[in-house]
Amino acid sequence: xxxxxxxxxxxxxxxxxxxxxxxxxxxxxxxxxxxxxxxxxxxxxxxxxxxxxxxxxxxxxxxxxxxxxxxxxxxxxxxxxxxxxxxxxxxxxxxxxxxxxxxxxxxxxxxxxxxxxxxxxxxxxxxxxxxxxxxxxxxxxxxxxxxxxxxxxxxxxxxxxxxxxxxxxxxxxxxxxxxxxxxxxxxxxxxxxxxxxxxxxxxxxxxxxxxxxxxxxxxxxxxxxxxxxxxxxxxxxxxxxxxxxxxxxxxxxxxxxxxxxxxxxxxxxxxxxxxxxxxxxxxxxxxxxxxxxxxxxxxxxxxxxxxxxxxxxxxxxxxxxxxxxxxxxxxxxxxxxxxxxxxxxxxxxxxxxxxxxxxxxxxxxxxxxxxxxxxxxxxxxxxxxxxxxxxxxxxxxxxxxxxxxxxxxxxxxxxxxxxxxxxxxxxxxxxxxxxxxxxxxxxxxxxxxxxxxxxxxxxxxxxxxxxxxxxxxxxxxxxxxxxxxxxxxxxxxxxxxxxxxxxxxxxxxxxxxxxxxxxxxxxxxxxxxxxxxxxxxxxxxxxxxxxxxxxxxxxxxxxxxxxxxxxxxxxxxxxxxxxxxxxxxxxxxxxxxxxxxxxxxxxxxxxxxxxxxxxxxxxxxxxxxxxxxxxxxxxxxxxxxxxxxxxxxxxxxxxxxxxxxxxxxxxxxxxxxxxxxxxxxxxxxxxxxxxxxxxxxxxxxxxxxxxxxxxxxxxxxxxxxxxxxxxxxxxxxxxxxxxxxxxxxxxxxxxxxxxxxxxxxxxxxxxxxxxxxxxxxxxxxxxxxxxxxxxxxxxxxxxxxxxxxxxxxxxxxxxxxxxxxxx
Numbered sequence: 030x031x032x033x034x035x036x037x038x039x040x041x042x043x044x045x046x047x048x049x050x051x052x053x054x055x056x057x058x059x060x061x062x063x064x065x066x067x068x069x070x071x072x073x074x075x076x077x078x079x080x081x082x083x084x085x086x087x088x089x090x091x092x093x094x095x096x097x098x099x100x101x102x103x104x105x106x107x108x109x110x111x112x113x114x115x116x117x118x119x120x121x122x123x124x125x126x127x128x129x130x131x132x133x134x135x136x137x138x139x140x141x142x143x144x145x146x147x148x149x150x151x152x153x154x155x156x157x158x159x160x161x162x163x164x165x166x167x168x169x170x171x172x173x174x175x176x177x178x179x180x181x182x183x184x185x186x187x188x189x190x191x192x193x194x195x196x197x198x199x200x201x202x203x204x205x206x207x208x209x210x211x212x213x214x215x216x217x218x219x220x221x222x223x224x225x226x227x228x229x230x231x232x233x234x235x236x237x238x239x240x241x242x243x244x245x246x247x248x249x250x251x252x253x254x255x256x257x258x259x260x261x262x263x264x265x266x267x268x269x270x271x272x273x274x275x276x277x278x279x280x281x282x283x284x285x286x287x288x289x290x291x292x293x294x295x296x297x298x299x300x301x302x303x304x305x306x307x308x309x310x311x312x313x314x315x316x317x318x319x320x321x322x323x324x325x326x327x328x329x330x331x332x333x334x335x336x337x338x339x340x341x342x343x344x345x346x347x348x349x350x351x352x353x354x355x356x357x358x359x360x361x362x363x364x365x366x367x368x369x370x371x372x373x374x375x376x377x378x379x380x381x382x383x384x385x386x387x388x389x390x391x392x393x394x395x396x397x398x399x400x401x402x403x404x405x406x407x408x409x410x411x412x413x414x415x416x417x418x419x420x421x422x423x424x425x426x427x428x429x430x431x432x433x434x435x436x437x438x439x440x441x442x443x444x445x446x447x448x449x450x451x452x453x454x455x456x457x458x459x460x461x462x463x464x465x466x467x468x469x470x471x472x473x474x475x476x477x478x479x480x481x482x483x484x485x486x487x488x489x490x491x492x493x494x495x496x497x498x499x500x501x502x503x504x505x506x507x508x509x510x511x512x513x514x515x516x517x518x519x520x521x522x523x524x525x526x527x528x529x530x531x532x533x534x535x536x537x538x539x540x541x542x543x544x545x546x547x548x549x550x551x552x553x554x555x556x557x558x559x560x561x562x563x564x565x566x567x568x569x570x571x572x573x574x575x576x577x578x579x580x581x582x583x584x585x586x587x588x589x590x591x592x593x594x595x596x597x598x599x600x601x602x603x604x605x606x607x608x609x610x611x612x613x614x615x616x617x618x619x620x621x622x623x624x625x626x627x628x629x630x631x632x633x634x635x636x637x638x639x640x641x642x643x644x645x646x647x648x649x650x651x652x653x654x655x656x657x658x659x660x661x662x663x664x665x666x667x668x669x670x671x672x673x674x675x676x677x678x679x680x681x682x683x684x685x686x687x688x689x690x691x692x693x694x695x696x697x698x699x700x701x702x703x704x705x706x707x708x709x710x711x712x713x714x715x716x717x718x719x720x721x722x723x724x725x726x727x728x729x730x731x732x733x734x735x736x737x738x739x740x741x742x743x744x745x746x747x748x749x750x751x752x753x754x755x756x757x758x759x760x761x762x763x764x765x766x767x768x769x770x771x772x773x774x775x776x777x778x779x780x781x782x783x784x785x786x787x788x789x790x791x792x793x794x795x796x797x798x799x800x801x802x803x804x805x806x807x808x809x810x811x812x813x814x815x816x817x818x819x820x821x822x823x824x825x826x827x828x829x830x831x832x833x834x835x836x837x838x839x840x841x842x843x844x845x846x847x848x849x850x851x852x
Contacts (some may be wrong), residue, residue, distance in 0.1 A: 034052035125462060137274050138263040138282065159263065159283035169287045172250055180290055183244050185297045186524050186629075190326030191289035197392040198512070199525050200323050202319075202452040202548075204330060204396065206528045207314055208367055209454065209547040212400045214537040217369045218312055219339050220396075221331040221376065222389055224361035228327040229288065232295055233354035234258050237281075240298045241291075254287065259791035279354060289326065295353055296324060303346045310338055315531045316696035320524075325392055336372050343378050363389050367398050394449045400545060405449070410466050413446035417470050424474050432494035434474050436545045443504070450505045454546045456481075464501045511553055511591070517577070530577060662840065 140157045172560040181192070185788035189195040211218050225231075238258075241251050261282065281288035304310065311321030312332045323330050323341075333339035350356065352432060359381035366372070366385060375382045388397045388404050395405040417424075420441060424434060446463065453459075468485045470491050477483050489500065499507075518524040529549070584590050 047781045064187065070194040082142055085745060116243065132403060138277075138284070139271065139282075140265045140269065142265075157265075157283075161282060165257065166284070166286060168253070169285050172253055173286050173290055176246070176250060176290070179246065180293075183297075184293055185324075186522065187300075187320075187322050188293055188297060189325045190293060190324065190328075192293075197325060197394075198449060198452065200325050201392055201394045201449055202512075202516070203528050204323055204391070205400070205452055205454075205526050205548060206525075207312065207320060207332065207533075208396070208400050209545070209549075210314075210528075210531070210533060211312065212368060213539060213545060213547065214533060215368050215540055216312075216537065218367040219333040219336060219369060219372075219376075220365040220367065220389075221333070221343065221383070222363045222365070223329040223331065226358040228279075228355060229283070229292060230470040231356070232280050232281060232292065232353050233352075236353050237295060237390055239289055240294055244294065244298075254291070257285070257287070258282070262614055283477065292326065295355075296329075299346070299347045299349055299353060299355075300324075302349045303342065307338075307342065307345065310342055313534060314528055318527075320528075322516075328392060330391060336376065338372065340374070340376055343376060354644065359383065365389055365396065365398055367400065400454075400455045400547075403459060405453065406455070406462060409446050409448065410462065413442050413466065413470075417442045430494075431475060431492050435494060438470065438474060443467070447501070447504060447508065451508040452548055452553050453505070454548045455505065456546060460502055460505065463505075467501050509552055513580065514587070514590050516586040517581040605737050674744050683768055 139160045141160065142155045142157055145154045154644045177193075186191065189197075189199050208218060238251060238255055241254065242248070261277045262274045263277050264274050279290045281291050304321065309319060310333065311319040312334055320332060322332070331339070331342065333342070347357070357378055359378050362378055362383050364372075364376055364383045364385045365387070375385075377383065388395050390396075390408070395408045416437075419439070423429070423437065446467070449800070462734055471485075471488050472479070475488050475492050477488055477491075486500075493499070516525050516529055521527070523777070
């Protein structure tokens with residue numbers, strides 16, 4: 030550009046830009062990285078020389094190291110007044126050699142007060158937040174990014190605060206998993222929740238720097254941090270006025286990106302010194318592994334099996350923390366007992382007795398001594414109700430669309446209601462309460478009263494503005510599956526994954542009776558749906574005990590796993606309706622032309638199964654739910670005509686049509702109604718027995734094939750029927766031979782308790798041609814007509830004896846059939 034010159038000197042001199050234009054105007058100088066992102070900006074005047082920070086060109090700072098910093102380093106768009114003066118920036122961020130310090134003239138940190146809930150006159154209801162200069166935060170961000178790898182290596186696994194890829198849910202999940210496993214085996218557990226008094230503001234800086242050097246941090250970065258924390262000062266802004274500057278000599282700097290990183294080093298060093306010399310503290314989570322503490326910054330929970338070890342650990346911890354300038358707040362420290370009746374000696378810390386509680390809110394989640402989530406659900410509903418009430422003015426506005434209100438509701442109310450739901454071992458009653466609260470809120474937003482007969486599903490679709498409005502149950506299942514996949518993709522050294530795959534001690538025994546609901550059991554129930562959908566990596570014969578290992582293989586492909594979970598949860602209503610239509614069409618085609626050939630029925634069957642094979646995820650689960658709905662609507666009778674078509678007297682020519690039999694049996698088997706199938710098959714058998722047509726043995730063979738495909742548990746019974754039919758039906762035999770075969774069959778083949786005298790008594794009753802019957806079951810109604818007009822005694826004898834034996838094999842009552850009166 031004309032009038033602008035860029036002069037770059039050696040590495041020891043700053044980079045300067047001179048504007049030689051004689052006119053007076055202001056210039057906004059922007060510094061871009063290689064990807065076109067603005068990383069630094071300054072406002073200068075024409076005719077002046079601006080010295081940029083030479084550390085930007087230093088070898089230990091690359092351009093991409095500051096690409097993420099400046100634009101996001103302000104708090105609500107406000108910065109300190111000193112940030113607007115380039116001269117102060119230059120004096121603060123002059124060239125920093127590897128062995129030199131920062132300039133001692135650092136701008137003061139300005140603190141402002143934020144009002145907390147409560148009376149304004151009380152000092153405890155105000156919290157101060159510091160506004161650190163942007164350049165100081167820029168330098169701290171560069172140092173932090175250079176030390177990220179070292180931080181992850183040196184920080185203990187139990188610490189999850191201010192670390193990438195970790196959060197509060199990790200610690201809550203680990204704590205709940207440990208408690209649920211130990212509660213299942215009734216192992217005693219003592220929890221101690223610790224709280225510090227002004228933890229971030231009371232750290233001794235000299236001990237902090239010594240800890241960094243002791244941990245092996247590079248001396249160059251330690252010197253930079255020492256310079257950042259030397260001769261710091263602050264001011265307070267109240268009602269637009271600044272107070273006098275005052276010195277700050279303890280604690281980490283508020284608003285500095287390095288503060289969480291430094292505080293984690295302090296907590297880790299405290300725990301390391303406390304654990305030295307203690308033998309087997311904590312609780313056992315594996316065969317050779319103990320877990321003592323879980324930390325998220327200054328929120329610490331300790332776990333013990335014995336109260337003596339707990340008191341020894343607390344005494345040692347009380348001796349260590351004063352050397353770091355920190356102190357406990359005994360009134361805020363609590364103790365929780367899980368499967369422990371009471372403590373013989375109360376636990377103390379700094380000479381004060383700790384209070385024993387039944388539930389405690391840790392990291393926003395309510396932990397109960399009985400390991401249930403009922404208290405957590407109650408707390409979530411109360412907080413969500415308060416969040417919904419705070420936005421009541423928004424729900425009442427007419428100028429906003431329901432779609433926008435639904436998005437706000439999901440971001441503000443549902444996020445509060447379902448916080449941590451992915452790790453809940455939630456029961457049906459608790460889930461119903463969450464759903465009732467959600468329905469009430471959505472009806473209030475949509476202005477739909479309870480008197481209006483509008484379904485909750487329709488209200489959800491109206492508010493969320495989509496085809497399928499997700500219910501609370503679907504949201505919980507979706508988050509559970511996503512969280513499970515996230516845990517399974519973790520490295521093996523991560524604590525949540527180690528606890529999830531931990532094997533209890535072989536000496537532990539469960540108590541008799543019902544077992545408590547755990548997070549693993551609830552996830553295993555949801556996994557059944559994924560197992561039936563045959564996701565990639567899921568074999569058809571995977572053992573049920575290896576469900577975690579199988580899901581781990583599936584979760585490796587994150588994109589496919591997320592996409593299929595999204596389809597399974599969010600499109601369940603549409604898919605169920607889709608399969609309902611498909612099954613209805615299939616049923617309609619079968620009922621409309623039941624007498625068509627086998628090729629046509631197989632054609633419809635193949636179309637249905639080909640469609641199910643194409644959509645692998647949308648196959649078994651949703652089709653089964655649609656079939657269950659179909660069965661509840663008493664439409665099962667219309668799905669079985671292919672069975673009668675196959676076995677009717679007019680279809681005797683279809684001797685080798687196994688495809689038709691398989692299509693009809695598969696369709697009948699999907700109903701899952703075993704009792705209905707038994708009754709239907711029994712009616713078919715009795716109807717065929719009473720018919721006068723030929724090919725009696727062929728029909729018996731078809732009965733056996735049909736049962737083999739429909740109900741495996743009846744194969745033995747109908748195999749016995751087939752043997753009886755084949756052995757009994759001999760057209761050229763005499764009556765004497767039939768009697769002999771009948772006696773041998775009764776005693777050997779069928780192994781029934783019915784005697785020959787009883788059979789002959791029933792035959793004599795038939796010969797008397799009685800016309801009055803008492804208490805006849807509906808299943809044998811079709812065979813009663815054969816006793817009215819007998820043509821031959823031989824036929825009556827054969828059919829009556831055969832009927833008795835078949836009913837005995839099917840375990841049907843025979844006494845009600847042949848109770849007759851005769852004159």
